[in-house]
Amino acid sequence: MDEIEAAVPRQLDVHLVMDNYATHKTPLIQKWLAKRPRWHVHLTPTSSSWLNQVEHFFALLTDKKSGAASIAA
Template sequence: MTVSRPPSPGSAAGTPNAQIAADLHVSVDTVRRWRSRFAVGGLAALTDAKRSGRPVGPGRPAYQEFEYVRHGTVSIVAALDVQTGQVITEPIGRNDSVTFHRFLTMLDTAIDPAKQIHVVLDNGSSHVAKATRAWLAAHPRWHVHWTRSTPPGSTGRRRRVGGRRGGEGTRTARGAGR
């Protein structure tokens, strides 16, 4: 995590942690950590150090930080007309429901109103957002086909495996539903 904003100047003046958290839209625990780190190491302690991840060894690849350089790649949304092979693409800065909603609206105006539209979606947050579901419900010519979110043959239900106190955890139940 990179600290984008240090605690407000009021923290030195005794502003309560809850007020600082509300002003900066962070949790009270985050403000407590900031104050503790500042008390020990000053302003320099408020920046995060690189995380090393798990140790690399034979058969164990290193983890990569989630903040990576895209090296010129771009995120897009795309639609394919299966009859003509025409692809409509649009580069996007964010993959959120607002961006997806805008793309659906653009497609809805670009495609002949007499045609039915079939769209295949996964369970990405922009696809399952309330605003997206409301938009799709309000446009009856759009037919949604959802991709599987569980392996074939799986019920998707969770069950405990192993002993009662063994702590083996849970795993997805396999086979037909019971």
């Protein structure tokens, strides 16, 4: 997240979409986010099957960009 913080112009907000996994809610992460009011966290519902499709879509984009072959599941 430090790399994103450095790369995004200061006048823009950052919207972070994450699953509800417990590691995103640790005191360290919460403290980091509390110091950065331009960061807006959006947690997905625990039963988000649609998120798997989004992850698959971005994996396909990554494969195309890197030139790697992709295999449909």
